Amino acid sequence: MTPAERRAGASLAAIFALRMLGLFLILPVFSLHAHKLPGGDDMSLVGLAIGAYGLTQAFLQMPYGVASDRFGRKPVIVFGLVLFALGSVVAALAASIQIVIVGRVLQGAGAISAAVTALAADLTRDQHRTKVMAMIGSSIGLVFALSMVAAPVLYSLIGMDGIFWLTGALALAAIGVVLYVVPAAPALPRANGGRFADVLRDGQLMRLNFGVFVLHLIQTAMWVLVPAALVAGGGLPLPEHWKVYLPAVVLSFALMVPAVIIAEKGGRMKTIFSTAVGLLVVVQAGLYAFGRSLPALGLWLTLFFVAFNVLEAILPSWISRVAPPHAKGTALGLYNTLQSVGLFLGGAMGGWIAEHYGSGAVNFACGLLAVIWLLLATSMNPPVRRAVASAAAR
Numbered sequence: 001m002t003p004a005e006r007r008a009g010a011s012l013a014a015i016f017a018l019r020m021l022g023l024f025l026i027l028p029v030f031s032l033h034a035h036k037l038p039g040g041d042d043m044s045l046v047g048l049a050i051g052a053y054g055l056t057q058a059f060l061q062m063p064y065g066v067a068s069d070r071f072g073r074k075p076v077i078v079f080g081l082v083l084f085a086l087g088s089v090v091a092a093l094a095a096s097i098q099i100v101i102v103g104r105v106l107q108g109a110g111a112i113s114a115a116v117t118a119l120a121a122d123l124t125r126d127q128h129r130t131k132v133m134a135m136i137g138s139s140i141g142l143v144f145a146l147s148m149v150a151a152p153v154l155y156s157l158i159g160m161d162g163i164f165w166l167t168g169a170l171a172l173a174a175i176g177v178v179l180y181v182v183p184a185a186p187a188l189p190r191a192n193g194g195r196f197a198d199v200l201r202d203g204q205l206m207r208l209n210f211g212v213f214v215l216h217l218i219q220t221a222m223w224v225l226v227p228a229a230l231v232a233g234g235g236l237p238l239p240e241h242w243k244v245y246l247p248a249v250v251l252s253f254a255l256m257v258p259a260v261i262i263a264e265k266g267g268r269m270k271t272i273f274s275t276a277v278g279l280l281v282v283v284q285a286g287l288y289a290f291g292r293s294l295p296a297l298g299l300w301l302t303l304f305f306v307a308f309n310v311l312e313a314i315l316p317s318w319i320s321r322v323a324p325p326h327a328k329g330t331a332l333g334l335y336n337t338l339q340s341v342g343l344f345l346g347g348a349m350g351g352w353i354a355e356h357y358g359s360g361a362v363n364f365a366c367g368l369l370a371v372i373w374l375l376l377a378t379s380m381n382p383p384v385r386r387a388v389a390s391a392a393a394r
Contacts, residue, residue: 004183008123009132011181012116013139015077018174019084019112020140021167023053023343024147027223028245029155029163032231032238039097047224047351052101054216054343056108061340062196065114065333073119073185077112077178081171084110088168092161103164110171113336121320121332122185132317140312144219145249145305149242156239198324199331207376208319209338211277214373215311216342218280218366221350222287222304225359226297233292244298252305259306260313270382273314277374279307284367288360 030050034040068076084107091103117136124132154163199205230236230244263272283304290296316335323331353362 005124005132007181008120008183009135011177011183012120012123012132013135015081015174015177015182016113016116016136017139017143018170018177019081019110020143021147021170024144025151025154025163025167026050026160027220028148028151028227028241029160029238031224031227033155033160034097037097037100038095042097043224043351043355044348045097045101045351047347047349047354049097049101049104049347050224050351051220051344051347052104053108054220054340054345054347056105057111057113057340058337058344060109060111061114061335061337062330062333064111065118065330065336066196068115068118068333069330073115073122074178074182076115077119078175080110080112080115081175081178082110083107084112085168085171088164088171092164092168094161107167108340111336111340113339114333117316117320117332117336119182119185123183136316142253144308145245145252148245148249152239152241196330196334199334202322202324202331204322204380205319205331205334207380208315208322209335210376211311211373212315212335213338213342214369215280215308215315216339217346217349218284218342218370219308220343220346221353221362221366222346224347224350224354225362226301229292229297229359230294234294234297236294244294244301248298248302248305251302252309255306256309256313259310263310263314267382269314269318270377270380272310273318273380274374274377276307276310276314277370277377279303280370281367281374283307284363284370288363288367292359 027050031046034046034049039045064076064080087103087106087109089103090106091100094100094103120132120136151163154166158166227238227241230241231238234244236244259272259276263269283300286296286300286303316332319331319335349365350362353365
């Protein structure tokens with residue numbers, strides 16, 4: 001990669017990572033913290049607070065993606081980061097779970113994922129795009145993993161309001177990265193802005209979109225249950241949950257890196273992709289059938305992290321390589337919309353199902369969705385690498 005491509009990948013991954021902290025840092029602790037808030041004993045409200053972030057994301061990813069095609073990537077990204085920081089302030093000051101939900105909804109209004117990934121695609125040549133998308137996807141996995149380890153410690157030191165203040169400050173820091181570190185974006189063909197119909201007609205894109213929906217639904221649904229499971233089934237108090245997350249995360253990254261290399265350089269993207277989706281099925285079946293003891297939870301969480309990190313690296317690269325060039329922001333907008341719908345429904349439905357049918361029903365529902373995704377993935381064609389270089393990478 002050229003120096004500009006490396007700088008683009010690293011800086012955009014940092015922006016993505018700083019923003020995703022707003023979601024992930026609350027996952028390991030909020031379901032237990034919520035009991036201290038008025039209304040926090042209702043698991044449906046707890047799940048809604050976790051997933052509400054995805055609600056406004058779902059409504060706004062497409063407009064942000066289309067706007068980035070027409071008005072430029074950087075202005076859209078900065079605007080979204082300002083809204084995210086404002087939502088963090090509301091959540092930090094919340095005195096009830098309902099106000100936390102309001103703050104989470106406002107955080108989600110900073111729906112910059114499509115614009116960030118579209119800018120990454122603009123700034124990199126096709127033959128290096130999977131590497132850059134892997135940097136961004138891996139940053140999501142890394143922040144997710146870091147959050148699992150750091151959140152219990154941060155919660156014990158600064159509380160939930162401190163975590164929200166921290167994520168707001170990091171969002172403001174990300175604005176500086178956008179303005180002063182990310183390379184200048186190439187000119188966009190604004191007169192030929194992305195056409196939504198072109199994206200909807202593409203079967204490959206729609207199957208990838210369904211996949212990211214399922215992946216993030218499973219992610220948030222699981223973390224409605226995992227903190228309490230580690231306490232009840234594993235006998236592990238909240239400040240010590242990092243003892244499970246840290247080895248699981250380290251091992252998952254050790255396995256993820258060679259898998260992504262094989263997918264790209266070995267030309268086996270579809271094989272690695274399908275294997276990772278199949279691993280999601282195995283994790284949900286294991287959680288459903290083989291109990292919630294501490295060793296079992298450690299195993300299933302490790303396997304989940306492996307699958308999640310691999311898929312987060314491959315999915316956006318695949319989308320950017322098969323999307324129509326004139327509608328890349330629009331395609332990534334729809335992709336991130338369905339990602340956000342998954343985040344919202346995973347929290348909301350996960351909490352509702354757990355409240356009415358128990359935790360096993362959550363794993364069964366997630367496993368069923370993963371099976372459907374696996375069946376759809378078997379009929380996909382691996383992306384064809386294009387040799388055309390982007391203007392910014394030359």
